[in-house]
Amino acid sequence: NAGVTQxxxxxxxxxxxxxxxxxxxxxxxxxxxxxxxxxGMGLRLIHYSVGAGITDQGEVPNGYNVSRSTTxxxxxxxxxxxxxxxxxxxxxxxxxIVAGSSYEQYFxxxxxxxxx
Amino acid sequence: xxxxxxxxxxTAVEGAIVQINCTYQTSGFYGLSWYQQHDGGAPTFLSxxxxxxxxxxxxxxxxxxxxxxxxxxxxxxxxxKDSASYFCAYSTPLVFGKGTRLSVIx
Numbered sequence: 001n002a003g004v005t006q007x008x009x010x011x012x013x014x015x016x017x018x019x020x021x022x023x024x025x026x027x028x029x030x031x032x033x034x035x036x037x038x039x040g041m042g043l044r045l046i047h048y049s050v051g052a053g054i055t056d057q058g059e060v061p062n063g064y065n066v067s068r069s070t071t072x073x074x075x076x077x078x079x080x081x082x083x084x085x086x087x088x089x090x091x092x093x094x095x096x097i098v099a100g101s102s103y104e105q106y107f108x109x110x111x112x113x114x115x116x
Numbered sequence: 117x118x119x120x121x122x123x124x125x126x127t128a129v130e131g132a133i134v135q136i137n138c139t140y141q142t143s144g145f146y147g148l149s150w151y152q153q154h155d156g157g158a159p160t161f162l163s164x165x166x167x168x169x170x171x172x173x174x175x176x177x178x179x180x181x182x183x184x185x186x187x188x189x190x191x192x193x194x195x196x197k198d199s200a201s202y203f204c205a206y207s208t209p210l211v212f213g214k215g216t217r218l219s220v221i222x
Contacts, residue, residue: 033209040124042203042214043159058209090158092210103149103166103207107158 002026004108006091012114013081021076021111023091031094032074033105036060036087043090049074081115088112118142120204120213127219128194136189136216138204148180148187149210151203159203162189194220 007022025032033048035058045058049068063085065077074093078085089112092105120140128134138148147166151159165171165180165187177190191198199220205212 035212040214043205043212045209045211048209056209059211092159094210103147103164103205103210104161105210107160109158 004091004093004106006089006108006111008111009109010112012116013078014116015082017081018077018079019081021078021089021091021113023074023076023108024072025074025091025093025106026072027093027095027106028071029093029095029106030071031096031105032068033058033092034064034066034074034076035090035092036085037090037110038087046076046089083115086113086115118211120206120211122202122204122213122216124214125217125219127221128191130194130196130220130222132194133190133192134194134218136191136202136204136218138187138189138213140185140187140204140206140213142206142211144208145182145185146207148178149205149207150176150178150189151205151212152200153203153215154200162202191218196220196222 004025030051034046035043044060047066049055090110091108094105122138149164150162153159163178170179175192180187201215201217203212203215
């Protein structure tokens with residue numbers, strides 16, 4: 001198993017550009033999520049999904065879109081990048097969507113995004 | 117509101133014991149998780165407490181008191197490789213505290 005994979009590892013964007021961060025998992029996990037990590041801010045939840053076709057907002061959803069067309073993939077789209085979106089982005093997945101059971105999440109290696 | 121509070125930094129000596137505390141406030145609580153993250157790496161799951169009490173996993177233990185909205189992570193026989201950031205988190209969805217940076221010194 002490859003686990004959770006993310007591409008690209010590094011990306012530099014100019015303000016106003018758009019891009020999609022890719023996330024895939026091969027563990028047949030129902031639950032997937034996106035976090036951003038900034039110095040001193042911990043991990044903040046952007047969006048999450050409890051299954052194909054179902055997504056919901058986290059703590060900091062503004063400026064980001066997601067969709068979940070398959071169990072395996074959960075891409076994160078930045079429609080018009082801003083310098084405030086400079087961050088490290090982590091995708092994570094867990095097996096069960098039963099309430100309270102997403103406590104053990106498997107994280108991808110992260111994407112380091114810089115917006116100039 | 118919903119929040120988790122943990123100390124920003126802790127320093128401890130190699131071979132010693134260190135406790136990282138976490139207090140939380142949330143309307144819907146299922147349990148408290150702990151994650152470890154080394155610099156430049158991804159967070160990895162350490163432990164989970166759904167019920168009050170102590171859970172032990174090797175050198176690491178985690179404790180939860182639901183009535184006090186409080187938990188802690190206990191690391192014993194500290195090693196240099198334990199230098200990392202440690203996050204408490206509650207679910208669902210999984211929401212993290214800001215993390216505690218542990219430095220282990222010789």
